Amino acid sequence: MPRLSYLDIAAILRDEIERGVYRHGDTLPPEPVLAERFETTRATINNALRVLRGEGCIATHRGRGTTVTALTRRIRRSAMTRYRPEALQTSTGPFDYEVRQLGMSPRSEVTVSRVVPPAEIAEILKLDEGEQAVQRARRMFADDTPVMIASSYIPLSIAADTVLEQEQQGPGGMIRRLAELGHAQVHMDESVTVRPPNDDEADFLRMSSDQRVYVILHIGRTAEGTAVEAAQQIMPTHYWQLDYSWDVEPA
Amino acid sequence: MPRLSYLDIAAILRDEIERGVYRHGDTLPPEPVLAERFETTRATINNALRVLRGEGCIATHRGRGTTVTALTRRIRRSAMTRYRPEALQTSTGPFDYEVRQLGMSPRSEVTVSRVVPPAEIAEILKLDEGEQAVQRARRMFADDTPVMIASSYIPLSIAADTVLEQEQQGPGGMIRRLAELGHAQVHMDESVTVRPPNDDEADFLRMSSDQRVYVILHIGRTAEGTAVEAAQQIMPTHYWQLDYSWDVEPA
Numbered sequence: 001m002p003r004l005s006y007l008d009i010a011a012i013l014r015d016e017i018e019r020g021v022y023r024h025g026d027t028l029p030p031e032p033v034l035a036e037r038f039e040t041t042r043a044t045i046n047n048a049l050r051v052l053r054g055e056g057c058i059a060t061h062r063g064r065g066t067t068v069t070a071l072t073r074r075i076r077r078s079a080m081t082r083y084r085p086e087a088l089q090t091s092t093g094p095f096d097y098e099v100r101q102l103g104m105s106p107r108s109e110v111t112v113s114r115v116v117p118p119a120e121i122a123e124i125l126k127l128d129e130g131e132q133a134v135q136r137a138r139r140m141f142a143d144d145t146p147v148m149i150a151s152s153y154i155p156l157s158i159a160a161d162t163v164l165e166q167e168q169q170g171p172g173g174m175i176r177r178l179a180e181l182g183h184a185q186v187h188m189d190e191s192v193t194v195r196p197p198n199d200d201e202a203d204f205l206r207m208s209s210d211q212r213v214y215v216i217l218h219i220g221r222t223a224e225g226t227a228v229e230a231a232q233q234i235m236p237t238h239y240w241q242l243d244y245s246w247d248v249e250p251a
Numbered sequence: 252m253p254r255l256s257y258l259d260i261a262a263i264l265r266d267e268i269e270r271g272v273y274r275h276g277d278t279l280p281p282e283p284v285l286a287e288r289f290e291t292t293r294a295t296i297n298n299a300l301r302v303l304r305g306e307g308c309i310a311t312h313r314g315r316g317t318t319v320t321a322l323t324r325r326i327r328r329s330a331m332t333r334y335r336p337e338a339l340q341t342s343t344g345p346f347d348y349e350v351r352q353l354g355m356s357p358r359s360e361v362t363v364s365r366v367v368p369p370a371e372i373a374e375i376l377k378l379d380e381g382e383q384a385v386q387r388a389r390r391m392f393a394d395d396t397p398v399m400i401a402s403s404y405i406p407l408s409i410a411a412d413t414v415l416e417q418e419q420q421g422p423g424g425m426i427r428r429l430a431e432l433g434h435a436q437v438h439m440d441e442s443v444t445v446r447p448p449n450d451d452e453a454d455f456l457r458m459s460s461d462q463r464v465y466v467i468l469h470i471g472r473t474a475e476g477t478a479v480e481a482a483q484q485i486m487p488t489h490y491w492q493l494d495y496s497w498d499v500e501p502a
Contacts, residue, residue: 054447054461074444079495085502176502184501192495193325194445194463194488196305210305210461212445212488237445237463244330244443244495250435251336251427 006047009038013048017057017070024145028058028066050210056238059208069206073102074241075147083175083188083220093173095140095148104142110167111137117153117230124219124230125155134159136174139204146205147239152231158183174229175220183228185220192216194237205236212237257298260289264299268308268319275396279309279317301461307489310459320457324353325492326398334426334439334471344424346391346399355393361418362388368404368481375470375481376406385410387425390455397456398490403482409434425480426471434479436471443467445488456487463488 004012016022028034034045049066052058057070075098081087082094099106115135117127125133133153140148152174154164163169163177170177175185197205197213205213213234220229255263267273279285285296300317303309311317326349332338333345350357366386368378376384384404391399403425405415414420414428421428426436448456448464456464467484 050460051447054463076442080497083499085500172502179502185499186501187496187498189496190494191327192443192493194465196302209301212305212463214445242443243441245438245440246331246497247438248334248436249336250437251423251430 003040004038004044006044006051009034009040009044009048010051012038013052014055014057017052017068022068024068024070026068027064028068030065053208053210056211056236059206059211061206061208069145069238071102071104071142071145071239075099075102075142075239076241076243077235078243078245079188079190080243080245083185099142099147102142107141109139111135112165112167113137114156115153118232120217121153121230121232124227125153126227127155132156134165136164142239145239147235149201149204149234150231152229154178154229158228178220178228183222183226185228186223187221187225189219189221190216192242197234197236201234205234207236214240214242216242254291255289255295257295257302260285260291260295260299261302263289264303265306265308268303273319275319275322277319278315279319281316304459304461307462307487310457310462312457312459320396320489322353322355322393322396322490326350326353326393326490327492327494328486329494329496330439330441331494331496334436350393350398353393358392360390362386363416363418364388365407366404369483371468372404372481372483375478376404377478378406383407385416387415393490396490398486400452400455400485401482403480405429405480409479429471429479434473434477436479437474438472438476440470440472441467443493448485448487452485456485458487465491465493467493 022028031042031045035042049058053060057068058066059069060066077098087094087097096106113135114132116130117133117135127133133155136152138150139146140150158181159165162181164174178185193215194212195215196209197207197211201213202209214237216233218231218233219227221227273279282293282296286293300309304311307320309317310320328349338345346359347357364386365383367381368384368386378384384406387403389401390397391401409432410416413432415425429436444466445463446466447460448458448462452464453460465486465488469482469484470478471480472478
């Protein structure tokens, strides 16, 4: 039998993960055992695992071996749907909906504080140097897998001593509360970039430094064009698909 | 002086690249020379270069050393703008506009052929098994840097023996020609995922296997909801920022 290439081996292991031979959270056999099974060298196994790590199927942690991190499918974040009034009617919000679509249970940890936001955010919110904003920081899970870090910032001039400084926002969330306070959002801007996770992100999201996160900068604007909310969403690229849809005038 | 960490060294080199000490296409000094300059080990230099590779600042090629790949800024792909009738008026099209925004010169190589498209595309275009489509494959450059691979597919039932099978599309491009043929697009869907490049992509886009590409699946639909064009766009994540903006009803 000709020797399998590292891509062949990656394909076989990927297939076994997809068929549930190895499940989310399982530890893969150690490299020497895999090398014996596939009658190849440890270097080849190493290359195969590198491919799967790149795809986010597995993660290798010092002393803990290689574990399966793949979700059954990617979580679909539908930008145009998630901020619609209908989507906001539910008490749970779009993230919860998106995770439930995969048959998983959503969970969020919320921390609210007053901070001087990062320069990029301060500029968007037109804050003066050193001016504070209310930060709503969320760490989000699908079942027990951390899948997202989100920080929303609202100028203190809008949010101070309002419901926006409370942990629970109630039905319709922050967007509805902002509308009730006279800051209805009617225009959204998003920019998407991709980079390696920083140490904090890698730690919480259980990523290795050769994986990547999406950085979504989301801005909500009023009819006057004023940015009343700016949010940064950090998500492992291997867990998420980003969907957008819109109408155009015929050419 | 305390020894610099690999992150410190990465930051210094990144800064030198941004200030133009090393420019796009330059070769960095070999690792032993960098180790001597920073009074550290080759392992530390190796880690620092790994960080910069992950960000797309540099690329290492066997036998060619480490070269600077960073563009001055990321190319901004503004989805809602690029398919508007106004954007299509120009003879050059949105890619050319986006690259010129950075002060660089766009260039595309187009290949037109009849193919059986990938299963995912065939399903979107509702093709029968083995049914052909017209594929317009483009390899795109900013100055001499390859920055995008795009393949558009149009059902043969629409495109056969029309202008859509010619290399040059003229003002307004494919979208305008489709409209003239009675297939005006009024709705766009896009999904964004991220993965490592395959061998062909890595070769053309000059990427290493630990970098990533966006895979944008773009679908243009008529008023009846029929998909008349499906395109796959492959772009190194370190070269591009994806922008979306849209209106919402107030909550």
